[in-house]
Amino acid sequence: MKSQDNRPLSPHLQIYRLPFAAILSITHRATGVILSMAALSMIWVLAAAAGGAESYSSIYVHFSTWYGQIFLIGVTLSLYMHLCNGIRHLFWDTGLGFELETAAISAKAAIAAAIILTLATWLIAFNVG
Amino acid sequence: MSDLRTPLSRVKGLGSAKEGTTHFWRQRLTALILIPLVLCFGFGLAAMPVDYTTLIATIQHPAVTVGLIILIIAVFYHAQLGLQVIIEDYVSTNSTRMVSLILITFLCLLLGVIGVVAILKIALGA
Numbered sequence: 001m002k003s004q005d006n007r008p009l010s011p012h013l014q015i016y017r018l019p020f021a022a023i024l025s026i027t028h029r030a031t032g033v034i035l036s037m038a039a040l041s042m043i044w045v046l047a048a049a050a051g052g053a054e055s056y057s058s059i060y061v062h063f064s065t066w067y068g069q070i071f072l073i074g075v076t077l078s079l080y081m082h083l084c085n086g087i088r089h090l091f092w093d094t095g096l097g098f099e100l101e102t103a104a105i106s107a108k109a110a111i112a113a114a115i116i117l118t119l120a121t122w123l124i125a126f127n128v129g
Numbered sequence: 130m131s132d133l134r135t136p137l138s139r140v141k142g143l144g145s146a147k148e149g150t151t152h153f154w155r156q157r158l159t160a161l162i163l164i165p166l167v168l169c170f171g172f173g174l175a176a177m178p179v180d181y182t183t184l185i186a187t188i189q190h191p192a193v194t195v196g197l198i199i200l201i202i203a204v205f206y207h208a209q210l211g212l213q214v215i216i217e218d219y220v221s222t223n224s225t226r227m228v229s230l231i232l233i234t235f236l237c238l239l240l241g242v243i244g245v246v247a248i249l250k251i252a253l254g255a
Contacts, residue, residue: 029215036208043201043244049188050247053181063179076171083167086160093157117171125175 024107028085031078038075073122080117084110152210159207166200185251194252198245205241209234 018026048055062068088106091097097106132139143149173193177183187193212233220226 046247050250121175
């Protein structure tokens, strides 16, 4: 056992600088979990709406608060990030886009598209009021 | 004989997990249907005032009713499949893993059914 003590270790996750693709990959999982919780709150709102005007308004008041808006914008960004990166995954499933340069470009494109979609959605939302 | 698998096992192509590509395929199918539905949902919701009267009237439109029900079913099916993979990857204790998997599956089923019932209740004006 003594001889094994000096053997080099594989890099620990905490000190290993993750490649960009790996960061995006774990982000996909993280946004997936965030969206599962967002889906839970969507059902909450729907159930409240099904319960009538009174129960709906008890939830509705939270939409326009600062924490409600931060939550909704965060969920929107997670949603579009998961959507755009998911489309990348679907292309990979058909065998396309595996080259390193292509994957790096599509990663940046997915992030850019997610931000643009989020901005577009909230521009519309703020204009509708 | 270089392969220890039986000819029947090979032709079924289900592998050692006995599932084959079922999980993979269903995750992709639900992902595909969710692309248009999520875009319609996001932009549709952004483009309308979300007061009670408008919301109810919108959900009562047949196309919206159908779209929302498919969205809810696809979302929770997709979520169950995705959360299952995350649990299988990160929860290594057998009992905890089994309990988490069962809870996640039941929770997704419960939330999905509540969602569909809520939509139907609003749509049918009960």
